[in-house]
Amino acid sequence: MSLLKPGHRGCAGCGDALAGKFVLDALGEDVIVVSPTGCLEVFTTPYPESAWGVPWVHSLFENAAAVASGVEAALKSLGRKNKTKIVAIGGDGATLDIGLQAISGAFERGHDFTYICVDNEAYMNTGIQRSGATPLYANTTTSPPGRISSGNPLYKKNMPAIIAAHGSPYVATASIAYAPDMMKKVKKAAEIKGPTYVHVHAPCSTGWKFDGSKTIEVGKLAVETALWPLYEMENGEITTVRKIKNRKPVEEYLKVQGRFKHLFTMAGENPNIKKIQEIADRNVKQFGLE
């Protein structure tokens, strides 16, 4: 059985739950997990139940990286660090927005831990509000399309680049739709000494509005359209890239999700979809995806 036990309260088809399971599948028992506030935290630990088969600690929304720093320092000071891995698993809001300062501090200080961002591109736990990870034109409850708006007006923040700028020895992107690739990267990140980072794309059927049976399919489309490039960076240099054969147009990814439905209501070619296609095209160029 997985170390993230069944019976938790995640939605059917939850990408976060898959991410948590894959992390533990990759790392095994000798790991301490730090969770900030978020879906994964709430649905795995309704007192007195816990789905975690490894030691787990949640403190607040914005401080997971600082808490992880303290856990690492304590284990070192008490002579208990040995091979034990310390992993923080936070959502995109906890990572890109409210927890960014604590993450910056922890990476600058060089603690031996891995931070995993499980990115479902909005504040799902509070009801699908926009975060710094919400993609352009997505419909969220705080970036709704309307008479004069096409949804979220801002581009997604490039968090892996921010972490790489801290001199992290290992930064990778991954997707729950590519489980073996994700697990390999998580394991590698945890084994490399120092602060490492894996940014995992994790579709949310509730927030993105698709059927819970399609989570993997939607995750694959993000990669196949080049909207979510998969790569590894070691010491600031891109070392591996997952190439895309027969790249799909972004419409194929957008049209299966209710959060982009408003982009398909106007007759003729929608200039906003063109803008999203440009993001994919830029990714292809930047990372050499083809």
Place this chain on the structure above:
Amino acid sequence: MRKNMVVVEGSYAVAHAVKVCKPNVISAYPITPQTHIVEDLAQFHADGEINCEYINVESEFSAISALIGASAAGARTYSSTTSQGLALMHEALFNSSGMRLPIVMTVVNRALSAPINIWNDQQDSISQRDTGWIQLYAEDVQESADMTPQLYKLAEDVDVLLPAMSCMDGFILSHVYEPVILLEQSLTDEFLPSYDPEFVLDTKNPMSFGAFADPSTYTEFRYKQEKAMGVALEKIEEIANEFKDIYGRYYGGLIDGYVLDDAEIVIMAMGSVIGTVKDTIDELRTEGESVGLLKVRSFRPFPAEAIRKALKNAKIVITLDKNISVGKNEGALCTEVKACLYNTDNRVPVIGFMLGHGGRDIPMQMIKKIINKAKLVEKGIFVESEFADLREDLA
């Protein structure tokens, strides 16, 4: 001066006290007037005199957060902060207490912005009253230092398990040079057992910390915190006495009296102003005034029973507060003392004076003025609570 005394800065005495308590993890962020404590600890660390991890974090919020992680992992932890830094920690103060982590922190009391002001009052720690942290207030440098092992012993007690702050007045105590006895390592080892918590983050025995509690379970967490504060109420006195047995020094447990027993006018205060009050009382006693002092050492837990007992013969009670609840026109000590007397037969008038905000000096003359003002109650003129030291030209 006794032969084992040295003249050191208050901050150094505290840093030295922290050192002999052997914390495993220290995490702090610099802020005036706390800086000298963390600088001295950094030097001990740099010289290999203290065997711990010292984390230079990027904010007070991360300082306390790192200690939450470290404490959950089984470490004895320490931080120090003040004013804005303590306010920034606010959310994590609730969290660390709710998680029952026995973190110990020195709060070097300072005023809050705006207007920005680096000098002493006690608004910072008083504003954290309801976070579930134990709060003790020190009268002088020696007590500030001695409070440190006392608080570790208290916080880590298996029936308490609450975080604790030792409050010392900024500059007045942190930057003053006074003759003190630095805490001996051998006596501290005898007084303070090593920290061996039952619940820790351990991969051999996995446990979840910081779970989510819904309405069916949340209330009991709060209730148990309150019960633990009740235990602390007993233990503070016990630990102060154990400290006395080993080190030979005693400052009171929850409260302390100074020429209190026969006093008709009782002044209640917390922190360094107590020295000034004692000197004033000495003078007034020679003039035949029946004045005494009731020092409040523990503000949380609040020693209501002990205060009721201590005030049973008082004719007038004066409270001194270096803080204000804006909109109530009262300091916290005044409010709490009045509240603890309300359901009793003791209808002694409690008169509140707020003073010393933002570092305004409190001379003996001010204490005398306050006493005279309070005595107007005998003529039927009753002042409930007021600022004692307003500048007429600015007010």
